Ligand SMILES: *[C@@H]1O[C@H](CO)[C@@H](O)[C@H](O)[C@H]1NC(C)=O
Ligand SMILES: *[C@@H]1O[C@H](CO)[C@@H](O)[C@H](O)[C@H]1NC(C)=O
Ligand SMILES: *[C@@H]1O[C@H](CO)[C@@H](O)[C@H](O)[C@H]1NC(C)=O
């Protein structure tokens with residue numbers, strides 16, 4: 001597997017390399033933008049173009065914009081199998097394409113830079129003869145569009161897994177987003193909720209042996225396992241890829257960007273949803289001192305070895321507590337039932353499991369984990385030959401009080417192979433793993449810490465996924481439009497400097 005070092009920088013920093021990266025380079029320069037959108041598309045477009053120019057001035061090879069921060073009501077035609085085949089550079093044929101594509105194409109071309117944007121796409125099947133159209137009607141998609149350095153549109157990816165979004169259609173076919181660059185890297189890309197699913201999140205990497213992924217998002221964070229930075233870092237680690245995530249910035253919808261640079265670790269305004277099913281899972285309260293025990297749910301067993309030091313006995317009564325959890329089951333998000341297996345330790349408000357999870361503040365760090373080790377015995381990964389990827393993926397999943405995950409040198413994460421433990425990265429042969437009924441995973445803290453909100457092995461069992469495909473009711477639609485109104489209601493308050 002080829003590894004490249006990427007330099008990611010925020011747009012306010014000055015960087016200093018001197019030329020574009022090439023296939024011979026051992027690094028490339030990427031920028032991801034954490035963007036506070038306005039409701040005015042013309043204004044967003046102007047801002048985007050300014051950011052493209054600023055990124056190019058810092059020798060960026062590729063700039064990634066977040067999800068749904070460009071267009072609001074506007075819908076854009078992206079005829080990648082039609083007009084764009086003959087005229088791939090909208091800037092050179094402004095009369096043939098939507099102004100937004102023309103302007104972005106011009107900015108990419110003028111600044112000699114790759115640009116990935118997300119927008120609302122429209123496809124009118126009564127006109128789009130070259131497109132796949134199951135019905136003669138107008139479809140609306142949540143779409144990534146990729147421009148190369150000449151301003152040509154080289155890829156169009158339609159979101160496969162909508163998060164509600166009842167005003168839009170899911171991709172009509174599960175087509176992956178994939179494009180090559182002139183600096184020798186092939187990128188896979190997908191959008192937000194897609195991260196949770198076998199197609200595309202696991203398939204795009206494993207089917208095409210990718211090392212670099214682009215992710216545009218407006219993530220709705222949920223404690224204790226699915227806050228934005230936490231799950232995105234867990235994915236990058238488990239999949240062994242460079243991960244370029246661009247997040248929309250809106251504290252009111254818990255979608256604060258994953259941006260590793262711009263994010264304010266102390267931000268307390270940020271509202272985080274909670275997994276309300278957690279208290280009903282099988283659990284056990286941890287006590288001060290050393291303890292070792294096993295929790296079992298159906299076919300998943302978790303062996304915990306923990307040593308806790310109570311740092312401030314005088315705050316004994318009010319100090320956050322910790323519970324260990326096991327789960328072998330499913331969770332449901334916006335009508336999608338997904339298979340989940342986990343072993344984890346989670347912070348709680350008090351010694352009632354109903355108070356889990358709890359994000360404690362810096363001045364409540366009264367508990368130190370001197371030792372924390374979880375051994376999970378679970379379903380083995382199993383290669384899916386028709387999709388060319390695994391049916392099961394496990395993630396080392398952690399979150400600290402500042403909502404960042406543990407640094408990778410603060411833990412070890414190992415999976416069993418033929419009875420012994422082997423580090424991640426060793427490619428497993430499908431045939432070998434298939435014959436083994438059980439897999440063992442070790443997740444162990446290497447540095448004592450008092451910052452943990454959650455620490456666990458969080459697994460996705462894709463074969464258990466159920467998509468009910470219910471009819472969308474008027475009420476679903478109304479509720480969704482209301483959510484969008486909340487998301488965008490304060491957007492006009494934002495001003496760009
Ligand atoms: C949208 O932004 C553009 C560019 O700043 C401005 O000219 C226009 O008046 C704005 N439109 C509205 C409705 O505010
Ligand atoms: C699709 O519908 C339009 C009217 O909306 C009609 O003009 C056209 O002939 C239809 N196309 C097909 C292939 O049925
Ligand atoms: C990915 O790598 C595997 C093993 O190294 C190889 O067999 C396969 O052909 C590669 N696939 C692609 C699409 O490059």
Ligand SMILES: *[C@@H]1O[C@H](CO)[C@@H](O)[C@H](O)[C@H]1NC(C)=O
Pocket residue numbers: 288310313316
């Ligand atoms: C409270 O503090 C005392 C003294 O350090 C300790 O023995 C006891 O286990 C603590 N209780 C809890 C629930 O932390």
Ligand SMILES: *[C@@H]1O[C@H](CO)[C@@H](O)[C@H](O)[C@H]1NC(C)=O
Pocket residue numbers: 349350351352354355
């Ligand atoms: C535990 O904390 C919750 C709030 O998260 C509170 O509602 C509950 O009353 C507390 N229980 C105890 C036993 O203190």
Ligand SMILES: *[C@@H]1O[C@H](CO)[C@@H](O)[C@H](O)[C@H]1NC(C)=O
Pocket residue numbers: 198383384385386387391462463
């Ligand atoms: C591959 O995955 C699909 C979708 O999850 C599933 O329907 C199919 O049974 C799987 N095939 C194998 C061989 O695991």
Ligand SMILES: *[C@@H]1O[C@H](CO)[C@@H](O)[C@H](O)[C@H]1NC(C)=O
Pocket residue numbers: 250251252490491493
């Ligand atoms: C969040 O919502 C509150 C209440 O509606 C509003 O006052 C505040 O400006 C919003 N903040 C942002 C960043 O949109």
